[in-house]
Amino acid sequence: MFYFFNLPITDPAWAGAALLLSAALVMMAWASGGLRVLAAPQRQGAALASAFLLILLWMLRASVQGTLAVTFSGASLAVILFGLRAALLMLALADLGFVAVDALSAAWSHYSAPRASPGIDALMRTHWQNLGLQFLLGAALPACITRGLIALIRARLPRHLFVFIFGHGFFSPALATVVTLIAGALAIHALQVPGSDAIFREVLPTSLLLAWGEAFMTGALGVIFIMFRPQWVASFRDEDYLKKPAEPGGDHDRHPDHREP
Numbered sequence: 387m388f389y390f391f392n393l394p395i396t397d398p399a400w401a402g403a404a405l406l407l408s409a410a411l412v413m414m415a416w417a418s419g420g421l422r423v424l425a426a427p428q429r430q431g432a433a434l435a436s437a438f439l440l441i442l443l444w445m446l447r448a449s450v451q452g453t454l455a456v457t458f459s460g461a462s463l464a465v466i467l468f469g470l471r472a473a474l475l476m477l478a479l480a481d482l483g484f485v486a487v488d489a490l491s492a493a494w495s496h497y498s499a500p501r502a503s504p505g506i507d508a509l510m511r512t513h514w515q516n517l518g519l520q521f522l523l524g525a526a527l528p529a530c531i532t533r534g535l536i537a538l539i540r541a542r543l544p545r546h547l548f549v550f551i552f553g554h555g556f557f558s559p560a561l562a563t564v565v566t567l568i569a570g571a572l573a574i575h576a577l578q579v580p581g582s583d584a585i586f587r588e589v590l591p592t593s594l595l596l597a598w599g600e601a602f603m604t605g606a607l608g609v610i611f612i613m614f615r616p617q618w619v620a621s622f623r624d625e626d627y628l629k630k631p632a633e634p635g636g637d638h639d640r641h642p643d644h645r646e647p
Contacts, residue, residue: 398515400577405518411526412478420471428617429468433476436464440480441487456596459566461528462559463604467611469620470533477525485517523570531562536621545626554621555605563597 424433440460447455464473535558543549571585611619 401515401518403518404522408478408518408521408526411474411522415471415474418471420469420473420475423468423472423620424475429472429620432467432615432618433472436460436467437476437480437483440464440477441484444480444484445487456567458600458603459524459528459563460604461525462532462562462600463607465529465532465536466554466604466608466621467618470529472620473529474526477529478521481517481521481525485520519573523566523573527569528559528562528566531565532558535561547627550622550627551605551609555608556601559604560597560601563600564593567593567596 423429443460444457447457461473461477464476467473468476536554539549539553539558543553567590571590574585575583608619612622616622616624
């Protein structure tokens with residue numbers, strides 16, 4: 387996941403277009419029933435806790451030349467827990483909270499040591515201006531890739547617990563992270579963001595290592611939730627993975643009760 391940290395976007399039109407596209411995705415997720423999934427009694431607490439924990443997780447970021455930062459995404463885990471539509475809403479909520487907290491932190495740093503930080507107006511402007519790009523590249527893109535890979539695994543592979551754990555929990559987040567890092571690097575380079583060359587030198591060569599970290603976190607937490615809170619995992623059903631195995635592509639797959647939210 388890329389976080390655009392204190393970066394002036396050279397063309398505000400791109401920032402505005404990204405914000406409009408992000409808003410359109412959130413509205414589509416809302417209109418298609420994503421809020422209903424999050425509002426379900428068995429998932430309300432999990433959704434709010436996940437948004438809060440994601441904000442804390444995103445604060446643990448590794449800086450690249452003091453401008454860009456990379457951190458764990460959590461988007462793949464959100465898709466596994468809530469489905470794509472609900473995950474987009476929860477990630478949007480977490481992203482808003484994160485930018486607000488980070489902006490307040492920057493403001494506090496400015497007033498505590500005004501000579502060591504940029505002007506407060508510039509800080510606030512860059513934090514909110516990058517919101518759309520941050521959501522698209524750091525949340526929506528890995529979430530959509532993960533959902534597509536999960537659908538492919540469900541269609542091509544048998545329903546087995548180990549297929550779920552390693553396919554949904556490890557392989558899908560790892561590949562989504564690699565693609566997200568490459569897409570983010572290309573997007574930042576195309577926008578001519580200062581310091582973008584450092585991504586190709588320092589971030590992309592370690593993309594597999596970053597992907598392993600994201601996959602391990604997603605898979606480990608997915609297993610814990612399946613063991614202790616299976617009602618939180620929207621993509622996991624006992625009748626699919628713990629009982630009679632179903633052949634991929636059969637009538638069992640097309641039953642409306644087995645569609646993920």
